[in-house]
Amino acid sequence: MYFSLYAVLTRIGIRCENHACTILLMERLLSDYFAPAEAILVEKARGARVDAQYYVSREIPDLFCEELIRAAPRFLVKCTGIVDGMSEKAIGALRGRLTEALREEG
Numbered sequence: 001m002y003f004s005l006y007a008v009l010t011r012i013g014i015r016c017e018n019h020a021c022t023i024l025l026m027e028r029l030l031s032d033y034f035a036p037a038e039a040i041l042v043e044k045a046r047g048a049r050v051d052a053q054y055y056v057s058r059e060i061p062d063l064f065c066e067e068l069i070r071a072a073p074r075f076l077v078k079c080t081g082i083v084d085g086m087s088e089k090a091i092g093a094l095r096g097r098l099t100e101a102l103r104e105e106g
Contacts, residue, residue, distance in 0.1 A: 001045050001072055004079035008033070011083045012094050019046045029098055033082050041071055 002019060005026055009016055016022045023046065027039045045068055051058040 001042050001068075001075050002049075004076045005042060008079050008082050008086075011086055012091050014098070025098075028101070029094060034078075038075065041067075042075075 002022065005022055006016070008030065009022065009025060014025065016025060023039060023043050026034055026042065027036070044064070048060045048064065048068070051060060
């Protein structure tokens with residue numbers, strides 16, 4: 001799911017290789033494209049990946065794995081649609097919003 005979201009950011013011209021920052025951009029910059037529930041799911045998927053990669057003794061519940069298996073293809077299709085349908089005007093607007101947000105953070 002992360003790489004699907006990463007593709008959307010790449011289309012905009014944003015290179016973000018930090019999962020937490022990518023999810024934050026999803027929530028704040030791409031809120032017109034993604035529902036809050038989708039950001040929560042991507043965050044949970046990130047947590048599951050961290051647990052599986054770094055904490056061998058931690059188990060990921062089967063129910064959550066099944067949820068991810070069902071959600072991931074839909075999320076990929078959605079991200080592909082966003083990438084394919086995003087106009088240069090929309091990309092420029094998103095870049096402008098990001099630039100403004102960075103200025104405000106100082």
